Amino acid sequence: MKTMKLPSLYFFILSSLVLLFAITSLFVGASDISIADIIHTLFEQGEYDFIINQYRLPRIFLALGVGAGLGLSGALIQGVIRNPLASPDLMGISAGAGLAATTLLVFYAAAPVYLLLLTALSGGLIAAAIILFIAYKTRPTPMRLALIGIAISTFLSSGIDFLMIVNPIEINTAMVWLTGSLWGRNWTQVPLIWGTLAVIIPFAFWLAWRLDVMGLGEDCATSLGIRPSKLQLMALLTAVILASISVAVAGTIAFIGLLAPHLARMLFGHHHKYLIPSSALLGGLMLIIADTLARGLQPPLELPAGVLTSLIGAPYFIFLLQRYKAW
Amino acid sequence: MISTENLTIAYGDKVIINDLNLTLQKGKITALIGPNGCGKSTLLKALARINKANAGQVLLNNQPLSSYADKQLAQQMSLLPQILITPEGITVQRLVEYGRSPYISHWGKLGDQDKNIVSAAMQETQVSEFSTQAVESLSGGQRQRAWIAMILAQDTDIIMLDEPTTYLDLSHQIELMKLMQAMKDKGKTVIVVLHDLNQACRYSDHLVVMKEGAVIAEGEPEEVFTEQLLRDVFSLEAKVIKDPIANTPMCVAY
Numbered sequence: 001m002k003t004m005k006l007p008s009l010y011f012f013i014l015s016s017l018v019l020l021f022a023i024t025s026l027f028v029g030a031s032d033i034s035i036a037d038i039i040h041t042l043f044e045q046g047e048y049d050f051i052i053n054q055y056r057l058p059r060i061f062l063a064l065g066v067g068a069g070l071g072l073s074g075a076l077i078q079g080v081i082r083n084p085l086a087s088p089d090l091m092g093i094s095a096g097a098g099l100a101a102t103t104l105l106v107f108y109a110a111a112p113v114y115l116l117l118l119t120a121l122s123g124g125l126i127a128a129a130i131i132l133f134i135a136y137k138t139r140p141t142p143m144r145l146a147l148i149g150i151a152i153s154t155f156l157s158s159g160i161d162f163l164m165i166v167n168p169i170e171i172n173t174a175m176v177w178l179t180g181s182l183w184g185r186n187w188t189q190v191p192l193i194w195g196t197l198a199v200i201i202p203f204a205f206w207l208a209w210r211l212d213v214m215g216l217g218e219d220c221a222t223s224l225g226i227r228p229s230k231l232q233l234m235a236l237l238t239a240v241i242l243a244s245i246s247v248a249v250a251g252t253i254a255f256i257g258l259l260a261p262h263l264a265r266m267l268f269g270h271h272h273k274y275l276i277p278s279s280a281l282l283g284g285l286m287l288i289i290a291d292t293l294a295r296g297l298q299p300p301l302e303l304p305a306g307v308l309t310s311l312i313g314a315p316y317f318i319f320l321l322q323r324y325k326a327w
Numbered sequence: 328m329i330s331t332e333n334l335t336i337a338y339g340d341k342v343i344i345n346d347l348n349l350t351l352q353k354g355k356i357t358a359l360i361g362p363n364g365c366g367k368s369t370l371l372k373a374l375a376r377i378n379k380a381n382a383g384q385v386l387l388n389n390q391p392l393s394s395y396a397d398k399q400l401a402q403q404m405s406l407l408p409q410i411l412i413t414p415e416g417i418t419v420q421r422l423v424e425y426g427r428s429p430y431i432s433h434w435g436k437l438g439d440q441d442k443n444i445v446s447a448a449m450q451e452t453q454v455s456e457f458s459t460q461a462v463e464s465l466s467g468g469q470r471q472r473a474w475i476a477m478i479l480a481q482d483t484d485i486i487m488l489d490e491p492t493t494y495l496d497l498s499h500q501i502e503l504m505k506l507m508q509a510m511k512d513k514g515k516t517v518i519v520v521l522h523d524l525n526q527a528c529r530y531s532d533h534l535v536v537m538k539e540g541a542v543i544a545e546g547e548p549e550e551v552f553t554e555q556l557l558r559d560v561f562s563l564e565a566k567v568i569k570d571p572i573a574n575t576p577m578c579v580a581y
Contacts, residue, residue: 205434206433206434208434208435209428209431210428210435212414212425212435213425213428215412215414216411216412216414216425217408217410217411218377219372219375219377220406220408220411220412222375222376222377223377223404223405223406223408224405224428224429224481225397225398225400225401225402225428226397226428227397269416270414270417273435
């Protein structure tokens with residue numbers, strides 16, 4: 001039996017972990033900088049100003065923001081589709097945003113950030129519209145919807161590959177960006193993701209009670225004054241915006257959108273009041289750990305954080321599929 | 328008061344309800360009966376605006392249903408569907424609180440009045456002692472009472488129940504019928520789809536008999552419930568006698 005105190009305890013632990021890893025992340029990287037120097041640089045100025053203030057610090061904010069966005073996006077999608085196998089990357093939303101953004105980068109490498117953002121968003125929306133249309137027509141089981149999503153996702157990814165192969169010169173920028181990396185990001189992207197979160201998190205809390213009531217089924221929700229189609233559209237649109245902007249900022253980072261809400265559900269149960277903030281926190285935590293490891297495992301070499309999230313996420317997804325025996 | 332005006336509902340090409348005109352009486356228990364597939368559940372869902380009309384309309388207090396906002400409508404009428412989906416791990420208290428959805432603020436916070444109504448609803452259906460337990464851990468009868476408590480917490484003038492007794496054993500069925508009568512005594516209008524014809528006769532004030540999407544007969548059970556009707560509507564050979572306790576009609580098939 002869960003008491004009221006448990007969630008606040010978990011939230012405290014989670015927030016502390018996020019803070020801990022954010023600070024740790026500041027000390028990890030290709031250049032060996034002493035703790036004293038880092039503190040000195042943070043509060044005054046110092047020789048490492050560029051590395052700390054222009055390079056590591058924005059990355060921390062980006063990792064937290066993008067991770068939170070992906071986690072929240074996954075929580076909303078799973079909440080509204082009532083499908084534990086759903087997430088922005090498995091449903092092709094991330095790949096759609098990625099394909100649109102790659103197309104832009106290939107033809108216009110110096111595209112300004114806002115343009116990249118809008119392009120990614122339209123790509124994400126189109127991919128979501130396609131999968132929703134198919135889902136609406138075929139009324140698939142959770143398992144089949146996941147398969148359809150993966151098929152669409154793969155199809156869109158092959159589009160990305162195609163673009164890269166026919167445009168080998170322009171590939172570099174797009175390539176690094178696509179694998180889901182926080183390398184080479186700076187303060188320009190920080191307000192994008194955090195601004196989006198500042199608007200969307202309150203809205204997600206507004207959705208929370210309604211998503212809970214949707215758990216009683218569509219008929220019950222309707223009779224309780226909640227129009228399912230309207231709620232589903234609002235929540236999905238929110239999720240697509242979050243996922244697309246995350247892609248525009250950090251490329252396609254896989255599995256956080258699936259893992260974070262699952263972990264949140266295990267820790268906090270099914271109330272969206274808890275699921276929404278905890279999925280965001282867990283997503284942020286996962287990405288900051290992944291990014292810290294990506295930088296710290298073999299400096300000065302740097303792995304894309306997206307590769308690390310896949311390393312953990314893919315086996316977990318297979319485990320989830322195993323639990324769904326009914327094909 | 329709720330009524331239908333030339334109501335037609337179809338799923339694809341299949342017409343379920345055809346040009347139906349029906350007025351349901353305020354402050355009474357109306358039972359919808361009819362053989363499987365006669366459209367009684369479809370009608371109930373149309374009255375609750377879950378099913379959209381292909382033609383005609385449903386009127387609530389002489390206003391078309393479509394003119395009501397979602398929450399506004401949910402403050403006027405409630406529906407307990409036949410198939411109930413219990414979210415994993417949900418407590419009785421929480422389920423009953425969902426009944427307050429049409430009234431609460433944007434953030435899902437319950438006020439003092441909401442809390443009072445919730446606990447009164449749980450008391451009335453005798454589920455207060457289970458309030459912190461998971462709904463799925465309760466027995467069938469207790470679970471159904473918890474759902475009824477949710478409907479009571481919604482505090483609407485019109486209450487619709489779709490075969491609420493289906494999965495209950497007899498004593499719990501009777502318990503539920505008595506709860507329905509208690510709702511009526513508080514001035515509520517109850518519209519219920521029932522499977523058991525004798526219970527329908529005994530506990531309702533008004534019978535609506537449907538077959539193939541049309542109303543074949545309606546009125547007080549004493550007038551409507553005849554051997555001829557059973558033969559025509561249910562293809563059932565039966566004898567109609569007086570219920571020895573309530574004096575209402577009842578049938579014995581042979």
